[in-house]
Amino acid sequence: xxxxxxxxxxxxxxxxxxxxxxxxxxxxxxxxxxxxxxxxxxxxxxxxxxxxxxxxxxxxxxxxxxxxxxxxxxxxxxxxxxxxxxxxxxxxxxxxxxxxxxxxxxxxxxxxxxxxxxxxxxxxxxxxxxxxxxxxxxxxxxxxxxxxxxxxxxxxxxxxxxxxxxxxxxxxxxxxxxxxxxxxxxxxxxxxxxxxxxxxxxxxxxxxxxxxxxxxxxxxxxxxxxxxxxxxxxxxxxxx
Amino acid sequence: xxxxxxxxxxxxxxxxxxxxxxxxxxxxxxxxxxxxxxxxxxxxxxxxxxxxxxxxxxxxxxxxxxxxxxx
Numbered sequence: 001x002x003x004x005x006x007x008x009x010x011x012x013x014x015x016x017x018x019x020x021x022x023x024x025x026x027x028x029x030x031x032x033x034x035x036x037x038x039x040x041x042x043x044x045x046x047x048x049x050x051x052x053x054x055x056x057x058x059x060x061x062x063x064x065x066x067x068x069x070x071x072x073x074x075x076x077x078x079x080x081x082x083x084x085x086x087x088x089x090x091x092x093x094x095x096x097x098x099x100x101x102x103x104x105x106x107x108x109x110x111x112x113x114x115x116x117x118x119x120x121x122x123x124x125x126x127x128x129x130x131x132x133x134x135x136x137x138x139x140x141x142x143x144x145x146x147x148x149x150x151x152x153x154x155x156x157x158x159x160x161x162x163x164x165x166x167x168x169x170x171x172x173x174x175x176x177x178x179x180x181x182x183x184x185x186x187x188x189x190x191x192x193x194x195x196x197x198x199x200x201x202x203x204x205x206x207x208x209x210x211x212x213x214x215x216x217x218x219x220x221x222x223x224x225x226x227x228x229x230x231x232x233x234x235x236x237x238x239x240x
Numbered sequence: 241x242x243x244x245x246x247x248x249x250x251x252x253x254x255x256x257x258x259x260x261x262x263x264x265x266x267x268x269x270x271x272x273x274x275x276x277x278x279x280x281x282x283x284x285x286x287x288x289x290x291x292x293x294x295x296x297x298x299x300x301x302x303x304x305x306x307x308x309x310x311x
Contacts, residue, residue: 058284068284120310121249124256127306131263131299138270138296142289146277161277 044229051221052082061085062214071150071159073169082222084149084213087194094140101133149210151222153229156199158208170208172201175230180223182216199223253311260304267293267300 052064063069063083074080105126108114114122143161150157156177160168177199184195189212197210197219213219274293278286 066283068282070282072280117252118249121252121256124307124310127303128256128259128263131303134296134299135266135270138292142274142277145283145285145289146281148281159281161273161280163273167276167280 044225044232048081048222048225051218051225061087062218071148071157073157073171074152075154078155079153080150081153081226082151082219084151084210084219085147086144086212087192087214089188089192089194090212091140091144094136098133098137098140101136102130105129149213151219151226153226156208156223158210170205172199172203172205172208174223174226175234176201176203177223177227178202180220182220184216249311253307256307256311257304260300260307264297264300264304267297271297 049065055062055064055066058068061084063085064081066080066083069080069083108122108126114125117125146159146161148159150159153174155171155173158168158170160166160170162168179198179200181198181200182195183198184190184193189195192214193216194212194214195216196212197216199208199210200206201208210216210219271290271293274290278290
C-alpha cells in the first residue's frame with residue numbers, strides 16, 4: 001500500500017473508536033461528584049461580611065450588600081456584594097458652584113445689570129437662570145449617582161455614563177484579576193479615607209479603575225477574599 | 241418708548257422664546273437620559289429621579305408659555 005492512500009485511510013480528524021473491553025467484574029463503581037464545600041465558601045463570605053459591615057444610608061458611596069440595587073447585565077445567580085460610587089467629597093466642587101449660582105441673582109440688587117430692562121424681562125431672566133441652575137445640579141447628581149463600581153461574587157463591573165449617548169460598561173471576572181493597587185493621595189483623600197483602586201486584569205479590559213472610592217483598603221481586602229474563594233472553587237472544579 | 245427700544249425688546253423676546261424652546265428640548269433629553277440610566281442601573285431612588293425629570297420637563301414647558309404671555 002502506498003503512503004498517500006494509507007494517510008487517506010487514517011485521517012487525523014477521524015474519531016478513532018477503540019472497542020471497550022468486556023467487563024470481567026460487573027460490580028458497579030460510581031464516583032460521586034465532589035461535594036460542594038459550602039463551609040469553605042461560607043467562611044470566605046463570613047470574612048467578607050465582617051470586612052464590609054452594613055450600610056444603612058441609601059445615598060452612601062459604599063453600599064454593602066444592597067437589597068434593592070441591580071444592573072442590566074446582572075446574571076440571575078450573581079450576588080452583588082458591594083456597590084461603590086465616588087466619595088461624597090468629590091461633589092463639594094459642583095455643590096459650591098451651585099450655591100454660588102443660586103445666590104447670583106441677589107447680586108443684582110447691588111450690581112443693577114438688568115435695571116435698564118422692564119420688570120417682566122428681569123423676571124423671566126431670573127427664572128431662566130434658576131432653571132439652568134437646577135439643570136446643572138440635576139445633571140451633576142445623575143452623573144455621580146449612576147456612575148457605579150460593582151463587586152459581585154463573580155466579577156467586578158465599572159459602569160460609566162458620560163452623557164445620553166455615551167455609556168461605558170467594563171467588567172472583569174474575579175478569576176482574571178492579576179494585581180490590585182490602591183492610591184490615596186492628597187490631603188482630603190488622606191483625611192477622609194478615599195482613593196483610587198487599580199485592578200489589573202488578564203481579560204480584554206487590561207485595567208479597571210475604581211476612582212475616588214471610599215475605604216479603598218476594604219475594597220482590596222474583599223477582592224482578595226473573592227480571589228481566594230475563586231481559586232478554591234477552581235481547585236474543586238466548581239467554576240460557574 | 242422709542243422705536244429703537246421697541247425693536248430691541250422684540251429681539252430680546254425672540255431670543256427668550258428661542259431659549260425656552262431649546263431648554264424644553266434639552267429637558268426632553270434629560271428625561272430620556274434619566275430613564276435610560278434607570279433601566280441600566282436600578283436603585284431605590286430611581287422613581288423619584290424619573291419623576292423629577294418629568295417635573296422639570298413641565299417647568300420647561302411652562303417657561304415657554306410664560307415667556308409668550310409675559311413678554
